[in-house]
Amino acid sequence: MYNINRDLANIFKKMAAIYEFLDDRFRAMAYQRAAHIIEDLPEDIRNYIVSGKLYMIRGIGPSIASKIEEYVKTGKIQKFEELKKQVPEDFIELIDLPGFGPKTLKKIHDELGISTKEELVKALKDGRVEKLEGFGPKKVENMLKGLQMYEISKRRIILWEALQISEYLKEKLKSGLKEIKKIEVAGSVRRRKETIGDIDILVTAEDKYRSKIMDFFTSIEEVSEVLVKGPKKSSVIMKFEGKERQVDLRIFNDDEWGAALQYFTGSKQHNVHLREIAKEKGLKINEYGVFDAKTDKKIAGETEESVYQSVGLKWIPPELREDRGEIEASMRDALPDLVELKDIKGDLHVHSTWSDGVVSIKEIIDFVKKKYRYDYIAITDHSKSQRVAHGLDEGRLLEEINEIKLLNKMIGFDFVKTGIEVDILLDGSLDLPDDVLSKLDWVVASVHSHFNRDNTDRIIKAMENPYVNVIGHMTGRLIGLREGYPVDMNAVIKAAKETGTALEINAQPRRMDIDEIWIRKAVEEGVKLVISTDAHNLGNFAFMEIGVYIARRGWAEKKDILNTGSWKDIQRFITEKRKRFGVKYV
C-alpha cells in the first residue's frame, strides 16, 4: 500500500539533514520533529487535511503544513527540490554517520571540493583531510571507523534480544562489582521500543570507585572496541552472537539517580518537551537533578517521581515517553492505568504437536500450570490448508478436542479451551466450515498466504463470520525480515467494532503485530484486544511479557485486554458476537 506518511517523513528527514549541513540547526530540528510526528500519525495525513486538524498538531506550523499540502497535491515539494541542489547528494546520507557533523563535512566540501562518498574515502586515506586545519590523524581514523560503524548502527535489534543482553550485562556488572549500588538499563530498552539501537546502562557508586568500574566495564569479554572512556561515561562495542552493539555506561551519585534515569530513558522528544515546561516554571533539568534556574539550588532528582513532580506532573510510565500526548495527560492527571503482566489470566493462541508445535498438550499443561498462574489456555493449532504445519482437518480436530476433554477431566476443570487458528483463504472464507467452528471454545483466524496483496478484504470478510473471535498476527510482518502485507487498519478497526471481533497483539518477538500505533487506535475506538504468545514451544510462553510491553506502548489498560478477564468474561464477549449475527450461542 502506498504510504504517503512515510514518504513525507522521509523527505522531511532529508530536509533536516540538508539544513543541518547548511548549519541551520533550529530549522533542522523543526523538520526532524515534524518527520517524527508524521511517522507516528495513526491515520493517512490526507485525512488530517480534510478534517482541518493538520494545523492543530503541535510541531506542525504554517510552513510545514503548506509543504504537506503541496506534496499531497503535486507529489513534490519545490523547496526540497531546491535544497537538494545546494548539498551533494551523498552528504545527505553521510551526515548521519558517527564522526561526521555538519561543520566537518562542510569544511571538507569547501576546502577540498569533495562531493561524493567515494572521493571522501579517498581523501581520508591519502592524507588530504588530515592536513586540514582542526583535523588530525585521530579524527580521520574515527571518520573511517564511522563509515564502517554505519552498517552496525543501521541494524537495530528487536526488543527481546535487547532485553536478554540487558539482563546479562546487569547480572555481569552486579556480580563483578560489589561497589555498584543501583543499576538499571535506561534508553529505548526501558521504554520497551520495538527495536533497539544502543544499550544504555546507569549505575550509582561512590566517586572513588569510578575508575575501577570503568576498567571492569571496558574489559568485559564481549567488548570488541572501546569508543570512549571517561570517569562518568564510557562507550564500547560489544559482540553478542556475532552481532555488534554499542553499549554505554554512566556512573552517578545516589542523589542523582532519578534525574539520571529520567534523562537517559528519554525519548529525546519527551525530554525536550519536559525541559520546555521546566523552563517556563523557572527551573532547569539536567541528568543530575532539577534546579532553580536563578539560584542553581537543587530541588529534586533523587527519584524519577520527584523530577516529574517538580514541574507539576505525575510520574509517567517509560513506555509512554514518546511525546505523544503523555505529558499533557499527566498534567491533567489523566494518564492511562496501563495493563500489567500480572493482569494476564491466560494465553489464547498456543500450538501443540497436533500441528507445528513441538510439545504435547499434556506437557504444555504441566509446564504452564507450574510456571504461570493462568486460569485458562486455548490450544489453537493450524487448520488443514497449512500442510507444512500439519494443519488439522475436521476429523483430527475432533480427535484433538477429545484429548483436551480427557485432559481437563484429569485436571478437574476446563483449564484447556478447545480452539483453532483457522486459515483465512484467498476469498476471505475460512478453512473449516461453520458447524465445526461452532463446536470450539475459541477461534483465531489468520492470513498465512498471498502476502503480496492488500489483504483488508479477506480480513474483514473473516470478521463477518460469527464464530471468529480474534484476528491473529494482522499484517504478517516479521521485523527485520519481512514487511507486512498492506492492510487498511482503519477499516479493520471499524469492522472489528461493528462485528464484535477482537484484534490480537501477537507477542512473538519478531511479530509484535498489531503494533503500538494501531493498538492505541483500537483502544480509542473501544475495540477489544487479546495478547497472545502464539507459542510453539515451552520457552515461547515467556513472550507474554513482550506483548504486554507493546500493549502498554499503545496506551492499553487492563479493561482493553480481553485475556485479563475471567473465562466467563470471554464467554460473554463470544456470546455478544454470536447474538449480533443471530446464531446459536454458548
Place this chain on the structure above:
DNA sequence: GCCGTTTTCGGCCCGACTGTTTTCAGTCG
C-alpha cells in the same frame, strides 16, 4: 521552522568526551 499565563520576536536541553588545541570547537546522546 515552531512557539508563547511573563514573549508575535527571540529564543530553541545541556553536559561529557575527544581531538586538536593551549582555551575550545565539534560531536553525541
